[in-house]
Amino acid sequence: MNRFLSPVFAPGFFESSTIHTALAVGGLVAVASGVVGVFTVLRGQSFAGHAFGDVETTGGSGAYLVGIGPLWGFLIAGLAGAAAMEAIGVQRARGRDLATGIVLGAALGLAALFLYLSTTASSTTGATVTVLFGSIFAVSSSTIPLVIVLSAVSVAIIAVLYRPLLLSSVSSELAAARGIPVRVVGALYLLSLAVAVALAAITIGAILSTALLIGPAATALRLTKSPGRAILTAGLLGVATTCIGIVLAYDSFHWPPAGHGWPVSFFVVALVLFFYLLAGLPELLRARAAKTDHTTRRATAEMAA
Amino acid sequence: MNGTQSAAGREILEVDGVWVGLGGREILRDVSFSVGAGEFTGLIGANGAGKTTLFRVILGLQSPSAGRVLVAGRPRSRRNPLIGYVPQKFLLDPDAPLRARDLVGLGVDAHRLGFSRPSRARTALVEEMLEAVDATSFADARVGNLSGGEQQRVLIAHALISQPRLLLLDEPLANLDLASGQEIVALLSRISREQRIAVLISAHEMNPLLPVMDRIVYMAAGRAASGATDQVVTTEVLSDLYGRHVDVLHLHDRVLVIAGAPGDHGSANGALESIEIVS
Numbered sequence: 001m002n003r004f005l006s007p008v009f010a011p012g013f014f015e016s017s018t019i020h021t022a023l024a025v026g027g028l029v030a031v032a033s034g035v036v037g038v039f040t041v042l043r044g045q046s047f048a049g050h051a052f053g054d055v056e057t058t059g060g061s062g063a064y065l066v067g068i069g070p071l072w073g074f075l076i077a078g079l080a081g082a083a084a085m086e087a088i089g090v091q092r093a094r095g096r097d098l099a100t101g102i103v104l105g106a107a108l109g110l111a112a113l114f115l116y117l118s119t120t121a122s123s124t125t126g127a128t129v130t131v132l133f134g135s136i137f138a139v140s141s142s143t144i145p146l147v148i149v150l151s152a153v154s155v156a157i158i159a160v161l162y163r164p165l166l167l168s169s170v171s172s173e174l175a176a177a178r179g180i181p182v183r184v185v186g187a188l189y190l191l192s193l194a195v196a197v198a199l200a201a202i203t204i205g206a207i208l209s210t211a212l213l214i215g216p217a218a219t220a221l222r223l224t225k226s227p228g229r230a231i232l233t234a235g236l237l238g239v240a241t242t243c244i245g246i247v248l249a250y251d252s253f254h255w256p257p258a259g260h261g262w263p264v265s266f267f268v269v270a271l272v273l274f275f276y277l278l279a280g281l282p283e284l285l286r287a288r289a290a291k292t293d294h295t296t297r298r299a300t301a302e303m304a305a
Numbered sequence: 306m307n308g309t310q311s312a313a314g315r316e317i318l319e320v321d322g323v324w325v326g327l328g329g330r331e332i333l334r335d336v337s338f339s340v341g342a343g344e345f346t347g348l349i350g351a352n353g354a355g356k357t358t359l360f361r362v363i364l365g366l367q368s369p370s371a372g373r374v375l376v377a378g379r380p381r382s383r384r385n386p387l388i389g390y391v392p393q394k395f396l397l398d399p400d401a402p403l404r405a406r407d408l409v410g411l412g413v414d415a416h417r418l419g420f421s422r423p424s425r426a427r428t429a430l431v432e433e434m435l436e437a438v439d440a441t442s443f444a445d446a447r448v449g450n451l452s453g454g455e456q457q458r459v460l461i462a463h464a465l466i467s468q469p470r471l472l473l474l475d476e477p478l479a480n481l482d483l484a485s486g487q488e489i490v491a492l493l494s495r496i497s498r499e500q501r502i503a504v505l506i507s508a509h510e511m512n513p514l515l516p517v518m519d520r521i522v523y524m525a526a527g528r529a530a531s532g533a534t535d536q537v538v539t540t541e542v543l544s545d546l547y548g549r550h551v552d553v554l555h556l557h558d559r560v561l562v563i564a565g566a567p568g569d570h571g572s573a574n575g576a577l578e579s580i581e582i583v584s
Contacts, residue, residue, distance in 0.1 A: 042401055160418050167415040170403060170448075173392035174463070177364050178416050179384020221400045225447055228420075230402035 010251045021141040022246050022264070029199040030212065030238030032151040035158055036196040037217030037238075038231050039189060043169045047100075048085065048190070050210045052197035054104040055081035057206040059198075060131040061114035070131060071143060074201040075150070077107075078194035086187050133265045134205030136246070143202070150195050157192040158231075161185055166227055203242065204265040212238060215272030222279040241271045315377070317342045317387070317471050317503045318363065323372035325358055331527055332358045333369070338522045338531035342470065343501035345494060347514040350524030356507040357393070359524070360475055363505075364390060377470065384416060389464030389502075393475040395456055397449035405451065405459045406444045409434050412466035434462040438492060454485030458492070465496065472496075474506040478513060486513050493517075511538070512559050538562070 013019055040049045059077020060070045088099060115128045130138060158165065168175035168182045175182050193213075200209035220233035245267035252262035318340040325333040333355050340346050350356050361367035363374055365381050374381045376388060389412075397403065409431050414421055421427065435444045438458040443451055448459060457477050464472055474493070478486040494517040497504045508514060511521065511534075521538065522531040525546045530537050537543075538560055543551045547564070554561040 038402070042398075042403075044398070159420070162420050163411065163415045163417055166403075167411050170397060170401070170408065170411075171392060171395055173394065174390070174460075175415065176366055177388075177390035177392070179365075180416055221402050224402055225404050225445065226407055227402050 008251075009247060010254060013247070013250050016250075017141065018137050019246065019250060021139055021144065022136045023243060024144055025139050025147050026136055026203050026242035026246055026264075027239050028147050028151040029203045030216070030242040031235045032154045032196045033200045033209075033212040034216045034220070034234035034236075034238035035155050035231050036192050037213040037215075038220060038227070038234050039158065039165060039169055040193060040213055041217045041221060042166075042227075043189075045193075046210065046214050049193060049197060049213045051085070051100055051104055052078050052081055052194055053201065053206050053209045055107045056194075056198055056201050056209070057131055058107045058111040058114065060201060060206050061111045061118065061127065064118040064127040064131065065114045069143065071146060071150075071198065071202050074198035074206060075195065078198045079191070082187075082190045082194040085190060129263075130205075131201075132205050132207045133263060134201065134203050134208065136203045136264050137249075137261075139202055147199065147202075150199055154192040154195040154199070157188055161188060165189055204268050208265050208269055211269045211272050212242075215269075215276060216241060219272075219276045219279045222276075222283070237275060241268055241275065244271055315342050316340065316375075317344075317377055318505065319375040319378075320359070320363070321373050321375070323359070323362055323369040323374065325355075325362060325367060326370050327358070333362070334527040335372070336524075336527070336529040337372075338529060340471065340503050340505055340520070343497060343503055344519045345497045345504045345517050346506070346520045346522060347511060347518045348505055348507040348522045348524065349509070349511045349514075350507075351509055354524040355527045355529075356524055357475060359529075360390075360473055360507065363473060364388065386467055387470045389467060389469035389472045391457070391460045391464050391472070391474040391477055393477075393479065395460060399447065399449040401447060401449045403448050404445050405440055405448055405455075405462075406431050406435060408448050408459055409440075409462045409466055412463035430466060434466045437465065437496065438462045452485070453480045454482075454489060457481065457485075457489050461489075461492070461496075465500075465502070469502065471503045471505065474504070476507050476509070478508055478510070483513075490514060490517055515558070515560065 037049075040046060056074040056077045059073040059075070059080075061073070062077070063070045063073025084103070085100075111131070115131065118127045126135075126138075129135060164175065164180045164185050167178065168180055168185050172182045175185075196213060197206075197209045200212045204212055216234040216237035217230070219237055220230045224230045224233050245264050248267045249261055249264040252267075253259070255262065316339045320336055320338050323333050323336045324331065336355070336359060348356055348359070358367060362369050363376075363381065365385065376385055381388075410421065410427065412434075413427060413430065432441075432444075435441050438461050440455065440458045440462060443455055448456060451459065461472075461474075472493070477489055477493075481489065490513055493504050493506065496502060497517075505522075506514065511518075515534065518534055520531060521534045522529050523537050523543065523546060525543075526548070528546055530542050530546050538553055540551065540553050543553060543562060549564070552563045554563060
């Protein structure tokens with residue numbers, strides 16, 4: 001190991017197949033989340049994104065109970081959630097948040113039951129942590145092909161619909177006046193969102209999936225002004241966040257309490273917040289500089305008078 | 306007032322006996338009028354008079370229960386490239402990643418799938434439109450950060466870039482201060498004359514539009530009267546339209562439409578109660 005790299009990458013990092021899988025899955029998921037997330041933020045649908053996280057918690061815990069892979073559980077619940085949201089018209093009527101809130105509460109209650117039943121059956125708490133907070137190091141390399149397909153699907157929907165989706169996200173009235181089928185575009189976007197959240201759920205957990213979806217996108221919005229650049233920035237930030245999170249989590253095996261690595265999810269969420277605040281720093285400094293400038297000028301004016 | 310003959314030509318828009326009923330209420334009742342090519346027409350009426358519904362019918366987003374709409378002599382359809390539209394409500398977060406030039410560019414090809422291929426011709430066209438609406442100074446600013454008047458300019462450029470023959474503007478002056486409103490009216494009048502684009506602009510106040518209107522369509526309670534301003538804005542025509550007595554006062558170069566005492570004509574009209582000085 002190179003002596004410059006060894007303080008950052010703990011021994012065995014580059015040789016570990018678990019790390020290889022985690023980086024591959026984490027990177028793909030981060031790209032999908034970042035790209036879809038820009039539209040989630042632009043459309044003001046962070047709440048819908050979080051709603052998918054809740055519904056997919058139920059799916060993931062159900063998957064443990066019936067013995068299928070959690071990603072399938074997240075995905076099936078996400079698609080059912082998308083259909084339900086489309087049916088009750090969540091995207092059109094803002095006043096649907098009460099109905100949504102009650103359904104989400106019920107979904108999490110169901111998740112509690114499923115997790116209770118599967119933990120009593122297998123007498124581990126692994127399922128609960130994996131579903132809620134993710135465990136990317138436990139993802140099997142056989143999942144990679146499915147992750148590739150799903151990230152490709154969610155990014156492809158956004159790429160193909162890019163222009164009509166952008167205009168209908170900016171103003172559904174402008175889009176409708178141009179003959180864009182706003183409702184179809186919205187439904188397909190919801191599909192892409194459901195898939196992206198399912199992917200985020202296997203890396204940092206269903207409950208935390210919103211962080212990876214909204215965080216890099218919100219940070220990108222602070223850094224860029226054009227939609228294309230925002231998407232690119234959000235994707236790159238997502239990948240950087242996930243990769244640094246994996247490195248830190250690997251290193252943390254040597255941190256106290258010894259022998260217990262810290263969860264990747266913690267690092268990813270902490271980095272998301274860190275980058276978001278960092279991106280807001282220039283604006284804050286500018287505002288402060290303007291304020292100081294005004295105060296100085298007023299003081300000078302008062303002295304002159 | 307300007308005469309109707311100033312921009313005579315083929316009719317770009319014909320609205321013929323249009324009725325719309327929504328939820329058991331008649332929103333539009335036998336509305337007929339036409340707009341000639343290159344003409345500047347004001348669609349005047351209070352809130353709830355049916356202006357927005359009429360726009361939705363013209364855009365093909367609402368089917369009339371009776372009557373028809375012809376655009377350049379043909380039945381109107383969705384995504385009619387002859388019509389450019391500027392909506393009333395436009396809310397975008399200040400940090401939304403969309404510059405003025407991005408929104409104008411979306412006017413070219415937003416209905417197409419995928420990404421737009423950057424080309425010199427496209428960039429030049431966007432630049433030309435930004436210049437036409439005096440928006441070059443804020444072309445690279447986020448749209449959500451612009452003032453109401455600046456946003457209107459960008460939206461007008463967005464509508465103009467697909468080279469429509471008819472521009473529909475839904476209450477563009479509603480949220481603007483007087484000076485910005487006058488600038489927008491002057492800009493629209495210039496575009497209409499220079500590029501021979503017909504403009505149909507809705508407003509609840511007719512006075513800002515009086516100097517530039519070729520024709521007025523006055524709406525009240527779902528009905529419309531149209532023609533030259535001095536023929537339509539009269540005590541007789543408007544009293545008939547409102548179904549009760551109204552007075553039209555000329556005060557310097559402003560026109561005031563004042564509702565008479567309730568019960569003058571016997572027919573109580575809900576919409577009219579809120580209008581004392583109509584415009």
